[in-house]
Amino acid sequence: MILGDLGADVLKIERPGSGDESRGWGPPFDSRGESAYYLCCNRNKLSVAADLDQKHDQALLRSLIGGATVVVDNFRPGTLAKRQLDPAELLAKHPQLIWCTITGFGAESSRPGYDFVVQAESGWMSITGEAGGAPQKTGVALVDVVTGKDAAIAILAALAGARRGTPVERRLIVSLQHSAVSALVNVAQSSLVTGREAGRWGNAHANLVPYELFEASDRALVIAVGSDAQFAAMTRALGLRVLDDSRFATNAGRLAHRAEVVSAIRARVATRPAADWVSLMGSSGVPCGVVRTVLEALGDVAASPLTGVMPMKPAAVRRAPPMLDEHGALVRAHGWDAFARV
Secondary structure (H helix, E strand, O other): OHHHHOOOOEEEEEOOOOOOHHHHOOOOEOOOOOEHHHHOOOOOEEEEEOOOOOHHHHHHHHHHHHOOOEEEEOOOOOOOHHHOOOHHHHHHHOOOOEEEEEEOOOOOOOOOOOHHHHHHHOOOHHHOOOOOOOOOOOOOOHHHHHHHHHHHHHHHHHHHHHOOOOOOOOEEEEEHHHHHHHOOHHHHHHHHHHOOOOOOOOOOOOOOOOEEEEEOOOOEEEEEOOOHHHHHHHHHHHOOHHHOOHHHOOHHHHHHOHHHHHHHHHHHHOOOOHHHHHHHHHHHOOOEEEOOOHHHHHOOOOEEOOOEEOOOOOOOOOOOOOOOOOOHHHHHHHHHHHHHHO
């Protein structure tokens, strides 16, 4: 979808009858019967149903691949080769072609790749949730999202630099597990430096104080102090002279006295509505925001029940998510020229 938003002509190849599994991941379903899950990432595509076990559909796909710049697949090892769609052979035959395979656990693994399982095995769940509580997954299938972005970046890099490379150089492998472990960033680095396991901090931060959730008199807000200057500004905005103490002047000092610092802030924030504090913090340059609902957050952006959150320029929405095989006859008759006829 990212590439489609940026102007690429994208053909979505689906199994006949049921299509993309996410079409059935509901409710909710829209008036056409499409699941919200499917709609969220399938705009700017044409849909073609093809049976990879049928010779005529294998021939159709080989023809379409011959005219393509990029192929993206998420099949297990050997699945395509058994159906006369071997990526290595097709890359050797078509020097313009880039092929990106999205895997669950690497090119040699046949394990199915599901976001929840990868969140568990990549360390994400072990650091998410309240301290002393049960491991938690994120509220969004974020491993899928990060891996999709990694795939798009790899494809764009290949288009820009290695497009005329060898078949091996034009063969891209992206892994949910690798993307997820890489996305641990500072948490991973802390464990690498110390040799110690990372813990769960709930809405607090392992390395920064204060950097967590607080309850105002009417709703929750977060304060995210990232520098000593911001901390000084925060104490002035809150009117907390008790924190104007040399022990708290540096982040290291605040970490050492986390409970005392957080307790003072918590008590003060609870005395007024969240909007008051957000205004005071904002005018003082202190990162702060209320905890909003999804519908509240969507009020800040252009969004559609059919095509989702609108991308930022230069990306654009040109086509709604397709129904299953909506463009099958057109593509079978005209190949890639079908895009000029839609």
